[in-house]
Amino acid sequence: MATSTNISTFSSSFLKPPSLPLTTTTTTTSLPPKTLPKPSLSHAAVHGGDTHKSPFALSSKNPISDLVRAHEPHPHHEPDPESKSKSHYDDDDDDEKPREECGVVGIYGDPEASRLCYLALHALQHRGQEGAGIVAVHNNVLQSITGVGLVSDVFNESKLDQLPGSLAIGHVRYSTAGQSMLKNVQPFVAGYRFGSVGIAHNGNLVNYRTLRAKLEKDGSIFNTSSDTEVVLHLIATSKHRPFILRIVDACEKIQGAYSIVFVTEDKLVAVRDPFGFRPLVMGRRSNGSVVFASETCALDLIEATYEREVYPGEVVVVDKDGIQSLCLMSHPQPKQCIFEHIYFSLPNSVVFGRSVYESRRKFGEILATESPVDCDVVIAVPDSGVVAALGYAAKAGVPFQQGLIRSHYVGRTFIEPSQKIRDFGVKLKLSPVRAVLEGKRVVVVDDSIVRGTTSSKIVRMIKEAGAKEVHMRIASPPIIGSCYYGVDTPSSEELISNRMSTEEIREFIGSDSLAFLPFDSLKKLLANDSPNYCYACFSGNYPVEPRELKVKRVGDFVDDGLNGSLESIDGGWVQANPTPKEVKVVGL
Numbered sequence: 153m154a155t156s157t158n159i160s161t162f163s164s165s166f167l168k169p170p171s172l173p174l175t176t177t178t179t180t181t182s183l184p185p186k187t188l189p190k191p192s193l194s195h196a197a198v199h200g201g202d203t204h205k206s207p208f209a210l211s212s213k214n215p216i217s218d219l220v221r222a223h224e225p226h227p228h229h230e231p232d233p234e235s236k237s238k239s240h241y242d243d244d245d246d247d248e249k250p251r252e253e254c255g256v257v258g259i260y261g262d263p264e265a266s267r268l269c270y271l272a273l274h275a276l277q278h279r280g281q282e283g284a285g286i287v288a289v290h291n292n293v294l295q296s297i298t299g300v301g302l303v304s305d306v307f308n309e310s311k312l313d314q315l316p317g318s319l320a321i322g323h324v325r326y327s328t329a330g331q332s333m334l335k336n337v338q339p340f341v342a343g344y345r346f347g348s349v350g351i352a353h354n355g356n357l358v359n360y361r362t363l364r365a366k367l368e369k370d371g372s373i374f375n376t377s378s379d380t381e382v383v384l385h386l387i388a389t390s391k392h393r394p395f396i397l398r399i400v401d402a403c404e405k406i407q408g409a410y411s412i413v414f415v416t417e418d419k420l421v422a423v424r425d426p427f428g429f430r431p432l433v434m435g436r437r438s439n440g441s442v443v444f445a446s447e448t449c450a451l452d453l454i455e456a457t458y459e460r461e462v463y464p465g466e467v468v469v470v471d472k473d474g475i476q477s478l479c480l481m482s483h484p485q486p487k488q489c490i491f492e493h494i495y496f497s498l499p500n501s502v503v504f505g506r507s508v509y510e511s512r513r514k515f516g517e518i519l520a521t522e523s524p525v526d527c528d529v530v531i532a533v534p535d536s537g538v539v540a541a542l543g544y545a546a547k548a549g550v551p552f553q554q555g556l557i558r559s560h561y562v563g564r565t566f567i568e569p570s571q572k573i574r575d576f577g578v579k580l581k582l583s584p585v586r587a588v589l590e591g592k593r594v595v596v597v598d599d600s601i602v603r604g605t606t607s608s609k610i611v612r613m614i615k616e617a618g619a620k621e622v623h624m625r626i627a628s629p630p631i632i633g634s635c636y637y638g639v640d641t642p643s644s645e646e647l648i649s650n651r652m653s654t655e656e657i658r659e660f661i662g663s664d665s666l667a668f669l670p671f672d673s674l675k676k677l678l679a680n681d682s683p684n685y686c687y688a689c690f691s692g693n694y695p696v697e698p699r700e701l702k703v704k705r706v707g708d709f710v711d712d713g714l715n716g717s718l719e720s721i722d723g724g725w726v727q728a729n730p731t732p733k734e735v736k737v738v739g740l
């Protein structure tokens with residue numbers, strides 16, 4: 153894939169808030185002395201007591217831990233009576249599928265930090281394939297390389313050589329807000345009054361448009377159309393000191409899903425929103441370096457030992473003084489995304505303290521117990537249906553076979569034949585194995601049905617390969633609600649289970665039978681942990697009401713080129729400038 157890449161150097165630019173453009177300066181400037189005045193935030197509290205006990209010592213020489221106060225209820229609890237819509241947030245594209253989410257990584261204290269980030273991003277590649285980036289800190293300067301495409305498209309030996317330093321963060325992106333384009337590829341880096349900060353975010357902020365409008369009204373200039381950029385502006389405009397309290401201040405204003413790693417000249421900071429929608433884990437390498445990552449599979453690859461999750465609502469600060477753990481704000485009940493276990497995370501990861509493999513295998517076993525059917529063979533829709541299919545086959549006592557072979561060489565874009573081939577996209581990715589399917593009663597296990605297009609094509613493909621009967625088993629409950637917390641699902645109106653009964657869907661996809669994982673059985677499986685999950689996509693009950701409605705997509709926005717509002721921006725740039733220069737590019 154052809155890629156474009158940004159390579160940029162960022163150092164303290166001493167910009168005055170409120171404006172925080174993501175422009176760069178190559179001037180290396182030493183930072184002003186940091187002062188640590190009395191605390192002024194009311195919602196922060198040191199983690200401790202029985203809940204969220206950190207295995208790391210909380211006390212250190214760093215005075216941050218002295219700056220925190222007691223819990224207060226968080227505004228996230230309050231439902232927004234005006235916000236009833238389940239329409240999707242803006243800027244999505246035409247994709248029909250739930251898409252992966254972003255992956256983040258952060259490393260402190262390893263001389264090969266950027267190389268390790270690069271490897272970790274490979275392990276997280278399934279979470280985002282639109283763009284990748286790394287920011288490394290060397291001699292107090294934040295050096296950034298970002299590009300569109302896969303990690304292997306963006307980085308090579310010489311690029312990594314340009315990212316020395318023992319402190320780095322990285323990101324792989326799938327867009328939820330803001331178009332899929334280079335300027336929206338993270339990490340973002342910005343200079344503010346007291347230094348530079350880099351950010352890598354997994355999740356989606358449900359109130360970013362309101363925040364952005366207010367920041368713009370006060371003079372901020374945005375350079376991207378990503379929700380994530382508002383966090384940088386909020387940090388820059390915060391009145392709090394020191395930096396860590398600016399982060400806490402910013403996080404108190406944003407709502408929705410965020411697992412974030414920040415980097416400054418001397419700190420790595422990991423933050424998870426109070427509901428813990430998206431995962432974020434912490435580990436350590438044998439040389440003592442600290443690693444944060446979206447999934448444990450990234451820790452495994454770089455030989456970091458999993459220590460624990462970053463807790464919902466926690467801010468973990470790593471610097472030369474050690475590790476600090478702060479409670480961002482009072483804890484609502486966690487609402488961790490159940491879809492991480494159903495679809496997104498790799499089966500070899502441990503997510504929210506549970507093995508994803510074990511979860512999926514159990515989903516399959518439940519389906520076999522609750523929706524049995526006489527069959528000769530169990531097959532999976534690879535890859536995400538494989539583990540559940542293994543569980544189904546084992547429980548049903550029926551052989552599991554590879555009835556569909558997946559091509560691993562199909563990218564997101566391909567040239568369609570001029571003469572229409574029916575079900576072309578699915579055929580390109582999946583091929584039926586006639587030897588497995590012919591004359592058989594086949595159970596097909598997939599992880600989910602969204603619009604129903606994949607299932608109907610697969611059923612037809614399997615029948616054309618000679619199957620006598622095709623029985624679809626879906627290892628999740630019906631999806632009836634769009635996600636606003638980092639999963640790019642279509643609007644609720646487009647979800648087939650929102651419009652049709654199970655029998656109607658069966659008829660639509662053309663299978664002989666169809667069964668979903670019963671919602672109650674899923675909750676029963678999670679047992680005491682069940683209330684700690686977000687099931688909005690199955691129930692339509694949103695832990696944080698999406699306050700901002702989607703009106704139209706970014707591509708539909710009419711650009712008047714006159715103001716900086718979201719509607720006038722394509723990817724963050726006012727269209728009046730046809731070839732904008734976004735950052736100073738060095739070494740390309």
Ligand SMILES: O=P(O)(O)OC[C@H]1O[C@H](OP(=O)(O)OP(=O)(O)O)[C@H](O)[C@@H]1O
Nearest residue numbers: 248249535536600601602603604605606
């Ligand atoms: O009902 P639909 O709208 O067709 O969407 C559902 C399908 O989408 C997902 O697969 P995807 O094609 O994204 O491939 P993957 O499992 O390989 O990621 C999912 O695993 C289902 O197969």
Ligand SMILES: NC(=O)CC[C@H](N)C(=O)O
Nearest residue numbers: 253254327328329354355
């Ligand atoms: N999938 C994600 O987590 C996306 C992060 C961020 N909202 C973006 O669109 O870039």
